[in-house]
Amino acid sequence: MTDTRISRARSAELFEEAKQYFPGGVNSPVRAFKSVVGPPIFFKKGNGCRVTDEDGNTFTDFCCSWGPLILGHNNAHIREAVIEAAENGLSFGAPTKRGNALAKLILDNNRFIEKLRFVSSGTEAVMSAIRLARGVTGKNKIIKFEGCYHGHLDALLVKAGSGLVTFGVSTSAGIPEAFAKETIVLPLDDREALERTLQEQSNDIACIIIEPIPANNGLLLQQPGFLKFLKQKCQEYNILLIFDEVISGFRVGFEGAAGYYDIQPDIITYGKIIGGGMPVGAYAASHAIMNHIAPVGNVYQAGTLSANPVAMAAGRAALEQLLEPGFYEKLEAKTHHFVQQMQEYCDYKGYEVTIPHIGSIFWIAFSKEKIIRADQIDPTSMEKFKILHFECLQRGIYFGPSGYEVGFVSSAHSETDLVNAAERICDAMDVVFGGG
Numbered sequence: 024m025t026d027t028r029i030s031r032a033r034s035a036e037l038f039e040e041a042k043q044y045f046p047g048g049v050n051s052p053v054r055a056f057k058s059v060v061g062p063p064i065f066f067k068k069g070n071g072c073r074v075t076d077e078d079g080n081t082f083t084d085f086c087c088s089w090g091p092l093i094l095g096h097n098n099a100h101i102r103e104a105v106i107e108a109a110e111n112g113l114s115f116g117a118p119t120k121r122g123n124a125l126a127k128l129i130l131d132n133n134r135f136i137e138k139l140r141f142v143s144s145g146t147e148a149v150m151s152a153i154r155l156a157r158g159v160t161g162k163n164k165i166i167k168f169e170g171c172y173h174g175h176l177d178a179l180l181v182k183a184g185s186g187l188v189t190f191g192v193s194t195s196a197g198i199p200e201a202f203a204k205e206t207i208v209l210p211l212d213d214r215e216a217l218e219r220t221l222q223e224q225s226n227d228i229a230c231i232i233i234e235p236i237p238a239n240n241g242l243l244l245q246q247p248g249f250l251k252f253l254k255q256k257c258q259e260y261n262i263l264l265i266f267d268e269v270i271s272g273f274r275v276g277f278e279g280a281a282g283y284y285d286i287q288p289d290i291i292t293y294g295k296i297i298g299g300g301m302p303v304g305a306y307a308a309s310h311a312i313m314n315h316i317a318p319v320g321n322v323y324q325a326g327t328l329s330a331n332p333v334a335m336a337a338g339r340a341a342l343e344q345l346l347e348p349g350f351y352e353k354l355e356a357k358t359h360h361f362v363q364q365m366q367e368y369c370d371y372k373g374y375e376v377t378i379p380h381i382g383s384i385f386w387i388a389f390s391k392e393k394i395i396r397a398d399q400i401d402p403t404s405m406e407k408f409k410i411l412h413f414e415c416l417q418r419g420i421y422f423g424p425s426g427y428e429v430g431f432v433s434s435a436h437s438e439t440d441l442v443n444a445a446e447r448i449c450d451a452m453d454v455v456f457g458g459g
């Protein structure tokens with residue numbers, strides 16, 4: 024066999040340099056390739072479904088910047104809108120028509136929200152939504168679920184305490200214990216645990232936050248009944264339900280998971296796709312709830328670069344394309360076919376692989392079990408992902424560098440691109456399972 028290893032020499036050099044500037048050489052931890060083989064890849068450009076690195080290797084990209092790029096890289100309409108906006112000034116710190124235009128486009132096409140506030144990241148959106156929920160209810164505690172990620176804010180970098188302790192324990196240094204104690208962490212899909220917690224503490228609980236499609240710790244597809252149960256319990260106990268749709272928003276449909284499951288949460292957070300590749304987040308709710316935000320109400324939240332005109336232009340140019348009839352149906356069908364091809368191959372070979380998927384999100388699980396809670400993921404299966412990741416890189420396929428992360432298909436991935444990619448991923452699977 025010939026050595027098919029691609030060269031990462033230039034990326035390795037740049038990474039060594041980056042280590043002088045940034046902790047661990049990166050500006051976000053997962054980028055450091057800690058759980059896969061080799062140095063992080065430094066990218067030079069992206070076009071359509073393909074990315075090219077500094078060594079000149081080209082990959083079919085299934086990371087898509089962790090979700091924002093539902094239209095692929097270098098989308099012509101977004102690029103032109105960004106250039107046009109940039110030619111008129113990058114920022115004013117004041118209202119612009121472009122902010123109105125993006126808000127109108129979103130609100131006119133989403134039955135679940137009436138008013139929104141733009142921010143600059145998903146973390147900021149969630150942080151603001153939590154404050155809003157506390158401001159509206161006058162209560163402090165929040166409930167989150169193990170296996171959901173909501174950004175790096177103090178209140179949510181919390182995991183379940185051990186044993187009978189119901190309050191959370193922070194997962195990062197630098198978070199006061201007193202803060203972590205305000206967060207209750209429950210397992211997904213466990214109605215009893217939720218019911219018990221509400222019976223004991225509902226007077227202190229401001230909100231329940233969930234990724235309605237948990238996609239940051241594998242893809243933990245919930246029973247719609249569980250989401251409906253949350254909605255029902257929130258009404259019963261006067262608690263606000265927050266859907267964190269930073270991934271699922273505009274991904275499984277223009278109305279996100281709220282529309283997909285037809286469930287009305289009280290507050291929804293957005294990020295990723297909403298900015299078309301630029302830093303934008305938003306939180307949204309009914310007029311009544313949003314009117315608690317300053318300057319109308321007494322919940323303070325602000326941002327120097329919020330609703331930045333260039334970012335607004337990018338978001339609008341992206342979302343306009345998602346509203347084209349059949350956009351989501353086509354993308355979902357393509358993704359299903361792509362996944363099916365790989366699943367059939369793995370089944371035929373007897374490989375322990377399941378590829379759950381929804382819309383254009385998929386996750387490669389090295390298990391035959393249906394996984395719905397975080398504790399069902401076998402950490403040792405990540406060794407298999409590590410091999411898969413490396414072998415895929417050799418074959419021109421780029422996945423995000425962690426087995427807990429999902430993959431995304433964009434509208435720029437053609438049927439042919441996907442058939443070719445599936446074949447190469449199956450080849451890589453042969454190496455993972457030693458059957459090649």
Ligand SMILES: *Cc1c(COP(=O)(O)O)cnc(C)c1O
Nearest residue numbers: 144145146172173174269270294
């Ligand atoms: C990515 C993500 C966030 C955080 O967004 P950032 O823009 O990275 O701050 C929050 N919630 C969910 C569900 C996400 O996927």
